[in-house]
Amino acid sequence: xxxxxxxxxxxxxxxxxxxxxxxxxxxxxxxxxxxxxxxxxxxxxxxxxxxxxxxxxxxxxxxxxxxxxxxxxxxxxxxxxxxxxxxxxxxxxxxxxxxxxxxxxxxxxxxxxxxxxxxxxxxxxxxxxxxxxxxxxxxxxxxxxxxxxxxxxxxxxxxxxxxxxxxxxxxxxxxxxxxxxxxxxxxxxxxxxxxxxxxxxxxxxxx
Amino acid sequence: xxxxxxxxxxxxxxxxxxxxxxxxxxxxxxxxxxxxxxxxxxxxxxxxxxxxxxxxxxxxxxxxxxxxxxxxxxxxxxxxxxxxxxxxxxxxxxxxxxxxxxxxxxxxxxxxxxxxxxxxxxxxxxxxxxxxxxxxxxxxxxxxxxxxxxxxxxxxxxxxxxxxxxxxxxxxxxxxxxxxxxxxxxxxxxxxxxxxxxxxxxxxxxx
DNA sequence: CCGTTAAGGTACTTCGCGTACCTTAACGGG
DNA sequence: CCCGTTAAGGTACGCGAAGTACCTTAACGG
Numbered sequence: 001x002x003x004x005x006x007x008x009x010x011x012x013x014x015x016x017x018x019x020x021x022x023x024x025x026x027x028x029x030x031x032x033x034x035x036x037x038x039x040x041x042x043x044x045x046x047x048x049x050x051x052x053x054x055x056x057x058x059x060x061x062x063x064x065x066x067x068x069x070x071x072x073x074x075x076x077x078x079x080x081x082x083x084x085x086x087x088x089x090x091x092x093x094x095x096x097x098x099x100x101x102x103x104x105x106x107x108x109x110x111x112x113x114x115x116x117x118x119x120x121x122x123x124x125x126x127x128x129x130x131x132x133x134x135x136x137x138x139x140x141x142x143x144x145x146x147x148x149x150x151x152x153x154x155x156x157x158x159x160x161x162x163x164x165x166x167x168x169x170x171x172x173x174x175x176x177x178x179x180x181x182x183x184x185x186x187x188x189x190x191x192x193x194x195x196x197x198x199x200x201x202x203x204x205x206x207x
Numbered sequence: 208x209x210x211x212x213x214x215x216x217x218x219x220x221x222x223x224x225x226x227x228x229x230x231x232x233x234x235x236x237x238x239x240x241x242x243x244x245x246x247x248x249x250x251x252x253x254x255x256x257x258x259x260x261x262x263x264x265x266x267x268x269x270x271x272x273x274x275x276x277x278x279x280x281x282x283x284x285x286x287x288x289x290x291x292x293x294x295x296x297x298x299x300x301x302x303x304x305x306x307x308x309x310x311x312x313x314x315x316x317x318x319x320x321x322x323x324x325x326x327x328x329x330x331x332x333x334x335x336x337x338x339x340x341x342x343x344x345x346x347x348x349x350x351x352x353x354x355x356x357x358x359x360x361x362x363x364x365x366x367x368x369x370x371x372x373x374x375x376x377x378x379x380x381x382x383x384x385x386x387x388x389x390x391x392x393x394x395x396x397x398x399x400x401x402x403x404x405x406x407x408x409x410x411x412x413x414x
Numbered sequence: 415c416c417g418t419t420a421a422g423g424t425a426c427t428t429c430g431c432g433t434a435c436c437t438t439a440a441c442g443g444g
Numbered sequence: 445c446c447c448g449t450t451a452a453g454g455t456a457c458g459c460g461a462a463g464t465a466c467c468t469t470a471a472c473g474g
Contacts, residue, residue: 010439010452037430048453053432110375150397154389158365161372165364168317168371182361190357191398217421217470244461255422260463 008046020045020052024066029101033108036063060109067105077132083140087159087188090133091180094163099174107167133159137192150192159188215253227252227259231273236308240315243270267316274312284339290347294366294395297340298387301367305374306381314374340366344399357399366395 023045042049056062078089133156140146162183166175230252249256263269285296341363347353373382
């Protein structure tokens with residue numbers, strides 16, 4: 001019993017912090033933000049609440065940090081050379097993400113009352129959505145697939161805003177593919193396409 | 208303090224229930240859904256928690272009932288004969304409502320985790336938004352102000368969905384008029400308006 | 415008039431956040 | 445190499461709020 005786990009070497013600094021964040025992330029993924037308790041995180045991390053409160057001022061801050069720790073990897077935009085495919089891909093990715101446990105965490109965090117956390121959450125570009133599709137739209141304009149007048153954050157943000165809206169209405173369940181297609185074909189493409197786009201209505205039988 | 212002189216006659220049934228709902232509504236309006244506690248409601252209503260729990264199974268149910276009690280009055284759609292004005296009016300009304308204490312209550316309720324309450328909330332047509340603007344859009348199509356192909360719930364729901372999205376991003380603060388105008392002028396009108404000049408010019412609005 | 419029903423009152427139990435306070439291990443400068 | 449400083453471990457609170465138990469008491473109604 002040389003390295004018996006019962007008597008673990010005392011962790012400090014970054015190592016401990018990493019362990020705590022992992023534990024907190026696991027808790028978020030299993031129990032969600034509701035049911036995320038400091039006691040459970042501390043127990044899972046093999047430490048105690050004090051250590052948590054020395055690093056994060058309150059529960060929400062820890063949860064937010066854990067989420068950030070999870071969602072650390074960077075996202076790469078699609079570039080298929082086709083606006084419709086690009087936007088659909090982004091919508092599908094976002095749909096998957098928001099329907100995943102990770103997305104549930106995010107939504108749980110968004111519904112917190114803590115103004116400080118909301119500030120932080122909104123600070124992350126993750127939430128804008130506008131900026132995400134803007135480059136896609138930009139390329140589409142360059143290819144002549146979209147009107148230059150449509151090249152605005154407000155317009156580029158429409159698809160993700162509508163997707164988010166679906167989540168508000170439906171709850172946690174994944175948004176069906178048909179809705180994504182509607183968002184793109186009934187709203188976004190008619191909105192951004194060149195003036196000759198009235199043809200699209202007849203041409204979308206091609207899909 | 209002292210409750211000396213007023214030994215109130217004991218209220219029963221509907222009278223008591225009404226008093227409780229009023230108290231709960233007042234609490235919602237002053238403290239919001241967070242900070243809405245059964246103890247406070249009971250004290251404000253001059254009764255005790257037991258009476259509340261005999262009528263509503265839990266805090267969220269009572270809050271929801273109180274909100275319904277507040278938002279009882281019906282809404283009448285604008286019909287100015289001009290699509291842009293109609294939509295802007297609806298957006299301004301919704302903006303006012305959501306920025307008001309009442310709207311804060313609604314948003315607070317929407318963020319509850321209780322699935323039962325969410326079910327009830329979504330049951331109310333209040334949330335759809337799509338159906339709200341659909342008649343407005345219908346009239347616009349009849350006047351030739353909008354393409355008939357745009358006459359879909361998904362399209363009609365866009366303005367309110369975008370407005371709601373703004374609330375998610377900004378928090379409780381009222382959305383500035385400029386954003387409403389952007390939503391209408393940069394998104395909704397380009398989306399629904401007739402695309403080819405010939406169609407717009409010809410007075411084939413004959414119905 | 416009296417029994418049934420529902421309101422009033424009080425005191426719990428349970429949970430989870432956040433804090434206090436002490437003990438103990440690791441680190442690191444002299 | 446020692447010892448003081450720092451940070452982790454441990455335990456026990458205080459507090460607020462949800463719900464519950466149980467009894468007392470007023471109103472209603474046959």
